[in-house]
Amino acid sequence: MRIYKILTISLFIFFAACKDKPKEKETAAAHKVTPSDKISDMSIYNLPSVWTDQDGKEIELKKLKGKVLVMVMFYTSCKIACPRLVADMRNIEKQVPQEDKEKVKFIMISIDPETDTPERLKTYAQENQMDSDKWLFLRGSQEDTREFAAVLAVSYKQISPMDFSHSNIISVFNQGGELAYQQEGLGVNNKNAIDKILELAN
Amino acid sequence: MPVKLTSYFLLLFALPWVAIWAQEDQMAKVKGGVYTPLYGADSTAVGVSDFYMDLYPVTNSEYLAFVNDHPEWKKSRVKKLFADGLYLRNWESDTKLGKKVVPNAPVTNVSWFAAKKYCECQGKRLPTMDEWEFAARADETMADARNKPGYNKYILGWYEAPHTFKNPIGSTFKNYYGIYDLHGLVWEWTSDFNSVLLSGESRKGNDEDANLFCGSAAIGATDLMNYAAFMRYAFRASIKANYTVQNLGFRCAKNVIDNKGEQELSFNSMK
Numbered sequence: 001m002r003i004y005k006i007l008t009i010s011l012f013i014f015f016a017a018c019k020d021k022p023k024e025k026e027t028a029a030a031h032k033v034t035p036s037d038k039i040s041d042m043s044i045y046n047l048p049s050v051w052t053d054q055d056g057k058e059i060e061l062k063k064l065k066g067k068v069l070v071m072v073m074f075y076t077s078c079k080i081a082c083p084r085l086v087a088d089m090r091n092i093e094k095q096v097p098q099e100d101k102e103k104v105k106f107i108m109i110s111i112d113p114e115t116d117t118p119e120r121l122k123t124y125a126q127e128n129q130m131d132s133d134k135w136l137f138l139r140g141s142q143e144d145t146r147e148f149a150a151v152l153a154v155s156y157k158q159i160s161p162m163d164f165s166h167s168n169i170i171s172v173f174n175q176g177g178e179l180a181y182q183q184e185g186l187g188v189n190n191k192n193a194i195d196k197i198l199e200l201a202n
Numbered sequence: 203m204p205v206k207l208t209s210y211f212l213l214l215f216a217l218p219w220v221a222i223w224a225q226e227d228q229m230a231k232v233k234g235g236v237y238t239p240l241y242g243a244d245s246t247a248v249g250v251s252d253f254y255m256d257l258y259p260v261t262n263s264e265y266l267a268f269v270n271d272h273p274e275w276k277k278s279r280v281k282k283l284f285a286d287g288l289y290l291r292n293w294e295s296d297t298k299l300g301k302k303v304v305p306n307a308p309v310t311n312v313s314w315f316a317a318k319k320y321c322e323c324q325g326k327r328l329p330t331m332d333e334w335e336f337a338a339r340a341d342e343t344m345a346d347a348r349n350k351p352g353y354n355k356y357i358l359g360w361y362e363a364p365h366t367f368k369n370p371i372g373s374t375f376k377n378y379y380g381i382y383d384l385h386g387l388v389w390e391w392t393s394d395f396n397s398v399l400l401s402g403e404s405r406k407g408n409d410e411d412a413n414l415f416c417g418s419a420a421i422g423a424t425d426l427m428n429y430a431a432f433m434r435y436a437f438r439a440s441i442k443a444n445y446t447v448q449n450l451g452f453r454c455a456k457n458v459i460d461n462k463g464e465q466e467l468s469f470n471s472m473k
Binding site for chain 2: 041042043044046047146147149150151153154155156157
């Protein structure tokens with residue numbers, strides 16, 4: 001009899017796969033929404049995706065709520081632009097004063113999740129002195145990655161098995177997950193990005 | 203009991219198949235192949251696997267049914283992250299199309315997120331850009347009509363015609379694969395629309411975007427004569443995923459499942 005149940009349930013899931021928020025009403029009624037729970041319409045915390053970090057741990061984007069996020073999309077085997085993009089990120093990180101660093105998280109999202117396993121991301125982090133807890137390396141499914149890029153207005157395309165074309169954009173999000181600032185291009189002055197981060201953190 | 207058991211299992215296994223047949227009912231199978239898109243991987247050939255594509259763009263009434271099932275996509279409730287302020291702007295209300303909207307015309311003013319969700323809820327997905335362009339090379343009689351003067355003339359003539367989004371589905375030609383309206387009614391979302399790397403600078407025609415895009419040297423149009431396609435790619439590069447545009451709709455696609463029951467890769471880069 002149990003097998004019936006399991007099969008029926010799995011069949012139900014098959015049909016209901018697209019409903020990612022079926023219990024919205026119930027949960028809203030069940031617990032009062034406190035102000036800190038509230039996220040705005042434009043918040044990236046509306047995205048339901050789950051990511052894996054450089055330690056192989058699963059992480060929901062929502063867990064980052066309350067921090068200022070500095071994000072970039074990259075991939076570890078990139079030889080041309082990414083080292084400069086990473087240099088820009090490190091440069092920004094260095095200029096955030098020690099006392100503010102608790103409030104800011106630096107996030108590197110891979111656009112090549114097939115190659116960029118957690119181990120590979122970890123090694124990359126260590127090699128580039130980005131292995132403190134301020135840095136978070138994330139990989140997700142192809143689809144969630146494409147979706148996240150769509151939110152950041154980052155374009156990318158695989159142009160060969162090893163290489164991608166991609167936009168070089170550093171994005172800053174406020175504590176509620178709303179896009180606050182974007183810096184496009186390489187080797188540009190990071191001052192505006194840093195000013196924005198400090199303004200948000202304080 | 204054994205009879206009951208057998209019929210239970212029959213029902214259990216028949217159901218998904220019925221659902222799958224029903225899904226493919228209004229779809230055409232497009233036999234894949236290798237082709238050189240206007241704008242692709244290193245501007246060389248790309249491989250497209252066999253896939254199913256909807257015969258028609260998704261209509262207003264079909265989208266209304268979806269919104270009724272998924273209230274979070276109603277125009278009053280949709281999150282701005284997922285659709286901008288013009289989402290379903292011509293609809294009278296959340297659940298009424300109203301006089302301005304033709305029920306069996308393609309739904310427009312829908313975002314990429316909305317289109318993607320709609321297709322997922324049908325057990326389908328959005329077509330990739332390479333798939334869409336592959337199928338859209340066809341005219342009535344040929345799989346690839348891009349070299350026919352009439353083909354490009356037709357498309358460019360359409361680009362100049364106003365308000366074609368108000369025409370009902372099926373009102374343009376049936377192409378080689380049996381698919382309607384790829385050209386002539388609305389422009390359509392693709393799953394990886396944001397893989398076109400054109401910057402403001404590259405549209406202006408100077409080459410200083412090397413700092414904006416990694417690997418931008420690989421970008422170039424293989425056939426600039428194909429102005430119609432160039433316009434589509436430039437348009438895709440100019441929109442964001444929550445934009446909703448009056449002449450932009452969508453249709454869904456689906457993988458062809460091979461004999462082993464494994465899903466084929468939807469697109470492989472070929473060198």
